Amino acid sequence: MLTIEHLTLQLPYYAPWWRRRWAEVLSDVSLELHPGEVHAVVGASGAGKSLLAHALLGLLPEPKRQTGRLTFHRQVLTAARQRQLRGRELALIPQSLDALDPLVRSQRQVSWAANRAGDARANAWQAAGQALTHYQLDERSKQAFPHELSGGMARRVLVAMAHVSHAQLIIADEPSVGLDPQQRDRVLDALAALARQGKAVLLITHDLRHALPIAQRVTLMRQGRCVETAFASAFQGDGDTLATDYAQALWQALPDNHFGVTPTAQAQNVA
Numbered sequence: 140m141l142t143i144e145h146l147t148l149q150l151p152y153y154a155p156w157w158r159r160r161w162a163e164v165l166s167d168v169s170l171e172l173h174p175g176e177v178h179a180v181v182g183a184s185g186a187g188k189s190l191l192a193h194a195l196l197g198l199l200p201e202p203k204r205q206t207g208r209l210t211f212h213r214q215v216l217t218a219a220r221q222r223q224l225r226g227r228e229l230a231l232i233p234q235s236l237d238a239l240d241p242l243v244r245s246q247r248q249v250s251w252a253a254n255r256a257g258d259a260r261a262n263a264w265q266a267a268g269q270a271l272t273h274y275q276l277d278e279r280s281k282q283a284f285p286h287e288l289s290g291g292m293a294r295r296v297l298v299a300m301a302h303v304s305h306a307q308l309i310i311a312d313e314p315s316v317g318l319d320p321q322q323r324d325r326v327l328d329a330l331a332a333l334a335r336q337g338k339a340v341l342l343i344t345h346d347l348r349h350a351l352p353i354a355q356r357v358t359l360m361r362q363g364r365c366v367e368t369a370f371a372s373a374f375q376g377d378g379d380t381l382a383t384d385y386a387q388a389l390w391q392a393l394p395d396n397h398f399g400v401t402p403t404a405q406a407q408n409v410a
């Protein structure tokens with residue numbers, strides 16, 4: 140559905156005496172996303188994950204130097220096409236909950252997203268109500284302002300906005316950040332449900348543990364580069380099928396992965 144080929148991005152910064160220099164913030168990034176798949180992009184803070192998301196949506200700041208090729212449904216994703224598809228075929232679940240209008244109730248915000256995607260007003264209101272119910276928000280939450288919602292509820296309102304947009308590609312930027320485990324699992328389940336409907340979900344997170352339960356493939360990013368793309372199933376045991384030392388080290392550093400101990404061996408140990 141989406142192909143990123145050799146995407147390189149430079150953004151300006153200013154050296155002393157206002158001399159403009161260019162910093163390479165994405166270097167030769169390539170990856171593919173398929174319908175019905177959750178593809179996680181995992182990396183530490185500053186790895187370039189959000190810039191990658193913004194490049195896909197055509198939301199990068201100017202001036203910039205960008206090379207490489209983006210294709211969506213086999214057509215080149217030009218700036219004009221990105222403008223046309225944003226909020227329709229391409230949806231963003233942003234990192235910040237400030238994306239919600241503080242003066243507008245949940246259902247109204249979701250119905251606006253449906254409107255933007257082309258639903259007539261009456262349909263949009265109904266679709267918004269159904270989507271919010273689908274993500275387990277009750278009648279009170281539907282009529283609540285953002286400050287009356289918990290972090291997890293507010294994130295599910297953002298997921299509902301992506302849901303009603305009929306987007307084929309959904310980019311979720313750190314959707315699990317700052318949530319308790321129960322709320323986090325609900326949000327991640329909601330994203331997995333979108334993929335089961337045949338949509339492609341690009342899940343951006345700094346925490347591999349949040350990606351593995353729902354992703355089919357994982358791309359690890361570091362300092363603007365893709366280090367490795369692996370099937371989520373490769374993150375098991377001692378991770379010896381992972382191709383790079385970085386991926387293996389990241390996996391083995393997780394506190395609760397029981398690396399090197401298969402479930403059977405663990406059971407025997409307990410016995």
Ligand SMILES: Nc1ncnc2c1ncn2[C@@H]1O[C@H](COP(=O)(O)OP(=O)(O)OP(=O)(O)O)[C@@H](O)[C@H]1O
Nearest residue numbers: 150164182183184185186187188189190191200345
């Ligand atoms: N507008 C900008 N101009 C110049 N540099 C930028 C700009 N936006 C981001 N950067 C730099 O690009 C790098 C990648 O930023 P990005 O926001 O994509 O990281 P990230 O992986 O999403 O991090 P986080 O998990 O903290 O959100 C960082 O070093 C950042 O300082």
